[in-house]
Amino acid sequence: MNSSDSAHTTGPSPLSDAATLEFRSVMKRYPGQREPAVENLSFTVPAGEICVLVGPSGCGKTTAMRMVNRMIDITEGDILLDGRSVKERRPAELRREIGYAIQQIGLFPHLTVSDNIATVPRLLGWDRQRIRARVDELLELVSLDPHETRERYPAQLSGGQRQRVGVARALAVDPPLMLMDEPFGAIDPINRERLQNEFLRLQREIRKTVVFVTHDIDEAIKMGDRIAILRKGGKLAQYAPPAELLMYPANPFVEDFVGADRALKRLALQRVRDVDLWKAPLVRVGEPVAEARAKLGDAEVPYPLLVDDQGKPLGWLSERALAGERVEAELRSNPKPVLDIDDVLRDALADLLSEEAQYGPVVDHRGAVTGVLSIEILSHALRTDPEEVPSGADAL
């Protein structure tokens, strides 16, 4: 990302593109309550990493997150953003340098998508051209068509689209830190998976420091570079990368929370792109049958895969397709499940099982086939040495 678009147009705090965040013995106690909501919370998030705060409801994860941008006051202790205490800054000023995405998204219904995203830039006094360019850039970044979406109102968008606009809005001034409170919580499971993948892809490009709150341990393992598991009363149970959490849980609470099927959870750490895929025998309509048969020869799948001009999968071919001189479009089955190269192995396994398929074509972000993933490959991955298992965004 160009540093010219960063948050510090003018002003006293030169923040880097991604900031480090440190919780130092942070405590939050509400008046009249015996137990503190957050107690002696200490951990550091290195710049450019996603830290997931996860735990049962009432564990203080959202409270902890909201203390970072001072939506909730810190009772004791301190939070340091790039070494500077957040208590030193004026709240409104501080918040303009931190991206904020909440579960209900909170898009302003009376503003267009473009105006919504432009909110903080306008507050910082950016000129109109710069804002317009940035809005278009951000919309493309979150996979929305600027021309179509720019002038729409939130009411005219689907849930998934609104969520993307929310993320775009949070990224508007290229803040060094992002706070996200169950941002995909209000989305249906199918689209949630897609949005998670897209966000991880995004993170690979822009490398922000992110504090991500969720109650779902599976989402935490998938999204986090580091995970902070909190127990009731805001006490830190363990702070570690996902693999370490799965393999060396620090105490019975963590073990219980993470779940017994840790082996399968490990599958959430690897992506389709991480494993060696089978070669896919790709043929197009009209290709000479001899060539098609040749491809089939050294493939591990029994049937050729018909693709279109852009390499998108259309289906598995039947014998009759290879009967004549040239390949014809005679399918024996549709290509489902079509797997995304950025899918985590766990989701890929689930898709294969739901279609009762032994294997499925893998496509890249343009939809073109790059290989075939099979259950065989997955069971091999399950037996892989844990030391080699990488963490969340690093895997991308």
Added chain:
Amino acid sequence: MSPLLAQVEIRERDDTCVADNGFCPDWIADNFDRYVDPFFQHVLLTVVAMGIGFAISFTLALVAYRRRWLINPVTQVTGVLYTIPSIAAFFLLLPITGRGFLTATIALVSYVLLIIFRNVLTGLDNVPADIKDAGRGMGLTDRQLLWRVEVPLALPEIMAGLRIAATTTVGLATLAFFAGAGGLGEQIFADITFKSNVVVAGVLAVLLAAALDGLILLAQRAVTPWTRAVSAA
């Protein structure tokens, strides 16, 4: 005690339609300019009362929105003012402000205070909490949040209140002549038994109310374009 005041007769005796006390289009056409001045007085009364009333109650609502303890007292006071019938109000004010436009305006203003105060407050209170949270989290100060988010989102409710205030004020302003402020009511009162007179003045008042209602509705549509955006897939 005579049932009817001695009234100024406005009919001419020799017209048969008029003498029969029917509905006489000719007479109306001839005498229409009788109604012009009262009509404009009526408009003036309504617009001025609404303008002042809005200014006062909108400000009160904004203050009470942040200082919640004010809501109850203000509601009670404006509620009492709302309940006092306008005629009574005119004459209660008479010893203090005398006859004329001022007295009528004060009474009319006090009537709309509750309506607008309540609607502004409801509109602001109805802004969803998550939107306010998102706004604050993004770095909007309280004042920026109020003017850029909360007030715009409260506009539909506010304009609805204005429409109600407008139509009721037009109705009440027909009684303003009791305070010596003229208006269409004066014309009605001038010959209350003459059908043509009553119909013209009455219809003009209703038309005025409808026109103001429509104008405010149009204004509402203009300033709240997002409410008309149809949900697309």
Added chain:
Amino acid sequence: MNTTIAFLGQFGDAIEFIFNERESPAGGAQVGGLGEFWELTWEHLKLSAAAMAIACALSIPLGLWLGHIGKGAFLAINASNVGRAVPSLALIAFFVAYIGVGFENLTLALVLLAIPPILTNAYTGVRQVERDTVDAARGMGMTGAQIVRRVELPLSLPLIFGGIRISGVNVVATATIAPLAGVITLGDPIINVNTYGDEGRLAAAIVVALLAVATEVVLGLVQRAVTPRGLKLEAGGSARRLAIPIKRKEATT
């Protein structure tokens, strides 16, 4: 300072007028005093009560029925908008011109005035009963009429009484100009100021104002009394003080 004493003096005179008879400025008869005011107030209340009773008898069943079957939204809701736009003076004048003077005719005019808020609120009251509640009632085997009587009516009572409150105050206020139609109410000293004098007029204004406020308060207490306890706990405190619970958009104000 002088004006202050002066208008206090005028109010003082007005209060005095209520309690003591004196000679009419127009000469001849005695005016003022408790007896006279009681007569005027009684006529005022009689007229208002008659109009309200008829209006309720007509609009509540109609509103409940329309709300129950879910039809007639346009009529029920716009009744109030239209009703608001017609000035009371014009309505009275129309009746005087076309139908004539007298107690019955005037009552009819006031009935027309009182119907819209009650009708709208009865309709809205039924519509805002949760569909689940009605569904459960139907599932238990209640007939349509039973549902109206045992479920929809009780749950819409607060709104209905809100409408009655609004209409009540309107009718009491409009009854002040009843003398124009030949019915001698508290408005007489205001309209026929020559007979009663300035103090008389001011006195009547005070009494009318007090009467209107009293009507509002009494009907407000009744409204609170008929609100089922469950609903009171549900709604916020401020909803009680106004004729209409704050959140209902369709209800009239």
